[in-house]
Amino acid sequence: MTLEWRERWADWRNRKLQDPKFQYWASRFPLTRARSRREAREIFDLVAGFIYSQTLLALVRSQVLQTLRAGPSPQSELQSLLGMGADAANTLLRAGATLDLLAHRPPDRWALGAKGAALLGNPGVLAMIEHHAVLYQDLADPLALLRGTRGDTQLAHYWPYATHQTPGQSPLEGVASYTELMAVSQGLVAAEILDAYDFGGHRCVLDVGGGDGSFLRSVQARHASLALQLFDLPAVIDVASERLQDTGIALCRGDFTCDELPTGADLITLVRILHDHDDERALQLLRAIRRVVPENGTLLIAEPLAETPGAERMGHPYFGFYLFAMGSGRPRTIKEIGELLEKTGFSQPRKYPTHIPLQTSVVAARPVR
Numbered sequence: 541m542t543l544e545w546r547e548r549w550a551d552w553r554n555r556k557l558q559d560p561k562f563q564y565w566a567s568r569f570p571l572t573r574a575r576s577r578r579e580a581r582e583i584f585d586l587v588a589g590f591i592y593s594q595t596l597l598a599l600v601r602s603q604v605l606q607t608l609r610a611g612p613s614p615q616s617e618l619q620s621l622l623g624m625g626a627d628a629a630n631t632l633l634r635a636g637a638t639l640d641l642l643a644h645r646p647p648d649r650w651a652l653g654a655k656g657a658a659l660l661g662n663p664g665v666l667a668m669i670e671h672h673a674v675l676y677q678d679l680a681d682p683l684a685l686l687r688g689t690r691g692d693t694q695l696a697h698y699w700p701y702a703t704h705q706t707p708g709q710s711p712l713e714g715v716a717s718y719t720e721l722m723a724v725s726q727g728l729v730a731a732e733i734l735d736a737y738d739f740g741g742h743r744c745v746l747d748v749g750g751g752d753g754s755f756l757r758s759v760q761a762r763h764a765s766l767a768l769q770l771f772d773l774p775a776v777i778d779v780a781s782e783r784l785q786d787t788g789i790a791l792c793r794g795d796f797t798c799d800e801l802p803t804g805a806d807l808i809t810l811v812r813i814l815h816d817h818d819d820e821r822a823l824q825l826l827r828a829i830r831r832v833v834p835e836n837g838t839l840l841i842a843e844p845l846a847e848t849p850g851a852e853r854m855g856h857p858y859f860g861f862y863l864f865a866m867g868s869g870r871p872r873t874i875k876e877i878g879e880l881l882e883k884t885g886f887s888q889p890r891k892y893p894t895h896i897p898l899q900t901s902v903v904a905a906r907p908v909r
């Protein structure tokens with residue numbers, strides 16, 4: 541079908557779907573009723589999604605989910621953990637069971653549901669659930685956030701480098717919480733990157749914005765002979781230096797908006813970095829990398845890309861709002877990354893498939909003359 545016909549068809553369909561009489565008919569007609577039912581459920585999830593997230597937050601923050609790791613618990617124990625009456629506890633526990641976070645074991649015990657169990661295997665996701673309480677406040681009035689009438693956001697305070705003119709001067713207390721959050725959520729991302737791209741063909745890796753060095757530790761665990769360099773803001777490197785003693789990882793303090801990056805690496809990695817920055821700062825960073833990457837070197841960018849098949853919701857909806865609230869950056873498509881790379885003297889990005897693109901995509905580029 542041509543684009544014009546696709547659009548005409550979509551317009552006709554939309555007119556139909558807006559019509560209550562068509563909805564009534566479609567929900568009863570044998571060939572369309574299954575689809576109607578499914579779409580009604582999906583639309584309800586859009587309408588009520590915030591309640592699901594808050595149910596999850598309550599179960600994580602109260603430690604109910606974590607307590608059930610050891611096995612089923614009687615309701616009375618969970619109720620005292622929750623510090624609430626029977627009706628309130630029932631409201632939460634039943635909601636959790638409906639969402640497959642918990643499972644009721646009649647008459648009065650509760651266990652993990654499949655989704656609750658899977659979440660417990662991801663400490664990074666648990667940390668993000670707690671962290672989302674900050675974003676939730678910023679999103680309470682989404683139009684005020686987008687119109688900029690809301691004033692300072694909580695996320696802009698949480699990530700001071702995003703809006704500061706001189707990120708290098710961030711004090712320790714400004715970086716400690718985000719460095720911890722990144723460290724705890726790094727494991728799955730690192731595994732995806734190391735599975736997707738073979739680091740074995742390189743000599744030395746420079747991880748720019750590498751936080752406390754968690755990613756480089758994972759690299760080291762798989763490729764012990766690689767030389768490793770970590771570059772981040774001075775306050776972050778102070779945190780890292782305590783954790784990386786005796787690892788042989790070279791620590792480089794600096795601010796890529798005004799300091800030169802270290803030389804010597806033939807693989808430079810940007811893990812969850814580029815999307816944090818508006819185009820101007822992203823270009824500044826890529827130019828800084830271009831100045832130090834050797835002609836036969838590689839730049840590896842790992843972050844969730846917008847419009848990635850199967851992971852679309854991580855792009856424009858999730859990171860779109862997250863980064864808007866943070867005050868800088870945006871999720872980019874591979875084409876948009878390609879445009880930045882072209883402007884800074886790199887080849888077009890080559891994509892390396894990852895097992896769960898929701899975690900991260902991986903693209904590599906080489907310097908061109």
Ligand SMILES: C[S@@+](CC[C@H](N)C(=O)[O-])C[C@H]1O[C@@H](n2cnc3c(N)ncnc32)[C@H](O)[C@@H]1O
Nearest residue numbers: 701707722749750751772773795796797811812
């Ligand atoms: C979103 S975190 C990602 C950390 C790590 N790469 C990871 O994936 O866990 C962004 C990192 O970039 C660092 N960063 C931000 N602006 C920077 C700058 N101007 N110079 C050096 N590092 C910077 C931050 O301190 C932080 O550690």
